[in-house]
Amino acid sequence: MKDLRPYMYSRTDSSGHLTLQQVMQLPFLHDTLLFHNYKKNNDRVNNCWLRLHIKNNTREAISYTLFAGWHDYMYWYRQIPGDSFRLLMQTGLMLDDGGVERWDHYGFVTTIPALETRTFYLHIINKSYNENPLMPILYNDQAYAQWQDKQLGIYRKETVVILVLLGMLLVFFSISVINYIQLPDRSYLYFATYVLGLILFFALRLESKPYQLSFFHRWPMLKYYWDIPGLLFCFYMMYLLFGNAFLNLRERYPLMERISNWVATSVGVLILICMYCVAIEQYHLPTIIYGYVYFVTLVPLLAIFVAFTRRSKHHPLVRFFLCGSGCLYLACLGSFLMHIRPMGLLGALGELTAPTLLLIGGIILQAMFFLAGLSYRNKLVHHERTRTQELLIKQLNKNKELQRKLNEQLEELVKEQTTEILRKKQELEEQRKKQLEIEYDKKLTEIELKAIRAQINPHFIFNCLNSIQLFVMQRDYEYAQKYLSDFSYLIRKTLDFSRRNFISLADEITYLNTYLGLEKMRFENRMEYEIIVDADIATAELEIPAMLLQPYVENAVKHGMTNPKQPTGKLSIHFNQVAADMLECVIADNGIGIARSKSMRMLPKHHQSSGMEISQNRAELLNKMYNTDIHIEIIDRSSEEDDSGTIVKILIPQL
Numbered sequence: 001m002k003d004l005r006p007y008m009y010s011r012t013d014s015s016g017h018l019t020l021q022q023v024m025q026l027p028f029l030h031d032t033l034l035f036h037n038y039k040k041n042n043d044r045v046n047n048c049w050l051r052l053h054i055k056n057n058t059r060e061a062i063s064y065t066l067f068a069g070w071h072d073y074m075y076w077y078r079q080i081p082g083d084s085f086r087l088l089m090q091t092g093l094m095l096d097d098g099g100v101e102r103w104d105h106y107g108f109v110t111t112i113p114a115l116e117t118r119t120f121y122l123h124i125i126n127k128s129y130n131e132n133p134l135m136p137i138l139y140n141d142q143a144y145a146q147w148q149d150k151q152l153g154i155y156r157k158e159t160v161v162i163l164v165l166l167g168m169l170l171v172f173f174s175i176s177v178i179n180y181i182q183l184p185d186r187s188y189l190y191f192a193t194y195v196l197g198l199i200l201f202f203a204l205r206l207e208s209k210p211y212q213l214s215f216f217h218r219w220p221m222l223k224y225y226w227d228i229p230g231l232l233f234c235f236y237m238m239y240l241l242f243g244n245a246f247l248n249l250r251e252r253y254p255l256m257e258r259i260s261n262w263v264a265t266s267v268g269v270l271i272l273i274c275m276y277c278v279a280i281e282q283y284h285l286p287t288i289i290y291g292y293v294y295f296v297t298l299v300p301l302l303a304i305f306v307a308f309t310r311r312s313k314h315h316p317l318v319r320f321f322l323c324g325s326g327c328l329y330l331a332c333l334g335s336f337l338m339h340i341r342p343m344g345l346l347g348a349l350g351e352l353t354a355p356t357l358l359l360i361g362g363i364i365l366q367a368m369f370f371l372a373g374l375s376y377r378n379k380l381v382h383h384e385r386t387r388t389q390e391l392l393i394k395q396l397n398k399n400k401e402l403q404r405k406l407n408e409q410l411e412e413l414v415k416e417q418t419t420e421i422l423r424k425k426q427e428l429e430e431q432r433k434k435q436l437e438i439e440y441d442k443k444l445t446e447i448e449l450k451a452i453r454a455q456i457n458p459h460f461i462f463n464c465l466n467s468i469q470l471f472v473m474q475r476d477y478e479y480a481q482k483y484l485s486d487f488s489y490l491i492r493k494t495l496d497f498s499r500r501n502f503i504s505l506a507d508e509i510t511y512l513n514t515y516l517g518l519e520k521m522r523f524e525n526r527m528e529y530e531i532i533v534d535a536d537i538a539t540a541e542l543e544i545p546a547m548l549l550q551p552y553v554e555n556a557v558k559h560g561m562t563n564p565k566q567p568t569g570k571l572s573i574h575f576n577q578v579a580a581d582m583l584e585c586v587i588a589d590n591g592i593g594i595a596r597s598k599s600m601r602m603l604p605k606h607h608q609s610s611g612m613e614i615s616q617n618r619a620e621l622l623n624k625m626y627n628t629d630i631h632i633e634i635i636d637r638s639s640e641e642d643d644s645g646t647i648v649k650i651l652i653p654q655l
Contacts, residue, residue, distance in 0.1 A: 001143045004136040010034050013047040020085055023049050039130045046131055050122040056112040065107040065144045068136045073125035076108040097218050103210045129287040152211045159212045162202050165360050169199045172367050187245040194238035201230035224278050228286035229271045240264040320373025324366040331362020486518050497546040506539040512553055519557050527561055529571040537577050544652050545622055551615045552587050552648045559597045560589030587648040593638025594646055628653050
């Protein structure tokens with residue numbers, strides 16, 4: 001074994017971008033301050049290169065093993081005189097996933113042929129907050145094997161303690177899960193989650209114990225993602241949620257419950273921030289965040305413990321919570337103070353997460369107190385249920401006695417009223433028959449009305465699709481998009497209105513405006529229309545039958561735009577309040593009229609234009625169903641010499 005510090009030259013790469021070719025051109029210095037045999041706090045990434053020249057003066061090849069410590073990233077290069085360099089090996093705590101044999105990867109083999117010289121470069125990158133000891137030592141095979149055995153003995157004791165702790169935590173986890181299945185209480189769920197987080201935290205701790213088999217060796221970065229976030233999750237977030245549910249703060253201390261939820265949410269955000277910092281390789285930031293959280297919460301937690309102590313006499317569960325919390329509080333504080341003397345304040349901050357025996361003891365005691373408190377809480381719940389069942393049984397017996405007395409009174413009352421009931425039974429039977437007949441007629445009318453509305457939908461959709469087909473064939477894509485948007489609105493409103501008997505006049509006007517706007521686009525502005533509403537009409541409050549006017553408007557568009565004597569088709573719709581309870585709708589066009597339209601119709605026999613006929617049938621059914629009088633009058637003006645077109649007058653009484 002030989003200490004290489006006097007023979008090792010180093011070069012610091014502060015930028016972190018130097019390649020080996022560039023490093024070989026730069027001078028190396030003999031910096032003994034770079035090396036240390038203890039954990040050292042770094043306020044930045046330590047990126048350094050070490051150079052070692054070895055000359056073999058013997059006539060036999062020699063082989064040694066260089067060990068420089070356990071570091072995050074390590075790259076081992078060899079250079080032969082007159083030849084280029086070669087990467088021999090790469091390893092590191094953040095890189096190596098070699099399983100149980102991965103600890104052998106930290107010894108770098110240096111083989112030098114007889115009477116030759118070799119130059120080796122070791123590139124070390126440490127990104128974590130506290131850097132492990134950096135001591136370059138050269139071993140022969142026998143000395144290296146002895147050193148490995150010694151290291152195995154040192155870390156085996158710590159590993160045994162962690163494995164025992166994991167076994168106990170698994171027992172606690174199993175008990176809490178079984179109790180949660182038997183009694184679904186959120187406090188059991190939070191405690192099980194808390195213990196599960198600790199199991200993951202300490203299982204990942206085995207990853208940094210040399211020569212020990214880890215459960216997560218295939219994911220070397222996982223221990224960094226769950227290092228500080230694991231402590232925040234277990235000792236703050238789940239601790240607060242567990243205390244909230246365990247002590248039932250919502251009923252006993254509402255203000256403290258709100259503060260607890262707010263702090264737990266804030267800690268959850270900090271956990272995500274810490275994981276993000278690890279992802280962007282800012283490993284020192286999570287430790288700084290945890291240090292601030294630790295110091296900021298020391299005094300408030302102590303104040304909360306004092307406040308709870310005053311109430312422990314009236315709330316037995318508080319004693320269990322205080323004892324468990326106090327054990328962990330003192331263990332964490334003592335563990336931190338133990339690291340200040342050998343490492344300093346900054347170095348101790350980086351070791352807040354170190355699982356010392358004191359901290360492990362505090363965790364075990366806290367878990368035992370919490371689990372005992374949960375058992376006591378379970379006992380209290382069981383007693384409360386038993387007491388409640390006894391009260392229910394007593395109340396049930398009282399109810400049975402009261403029911404017996406009421407039954408006797410009811411029997412007497414039934415005897416007195418039997419005659420009266422029998423007398424009125426016949427009268428009610430006759431009234432029921434009449435009512436059934438009325439209901440039957442009403443239901444039949446509703447069914448007929450729904451059937452007619454169902455016929456309007458395919459009729460209207462068929463005409464709209466024809467309009468879209470014609471418009472798209474003109475290849476005007478800008479208007480096609482607007483047309484399709486308005487058409488989708490019409491389809492949606494048509495389906496909506498077909499399920500309703502009445503809609504507001506405002507909805508009907510909007511619907512007709514959209515429909516006529518589409519038709520105006522289809523006729524390329526060879527159409528004009530106007531909708532005039534009497535100023536005294538409250539369109540939002542007045543209701544009319546759904547889909548009653550649209551077939552007449554559609555018919556007016558169809559025949560009003562085909563008059564060869566009129567270059568521009570005109571359509572007007574007037575809504576007038578002719579009486580206090582009577583609305584008049586007048587639909588007028590300047591088309592060819594009804595008589596001429598019938599004479600010019602050349603449709604196949606199987607085609608039926610039934611829109612106006614359907615509306616007429618709907619009006620008759622509405623009159624029958626609601627005992628009203630919807631009147632429709634169609635006037636053909638084509639017989640007049642100076643005028644043409646059709647006028648449809650619809651009188652709609654208000655219910």
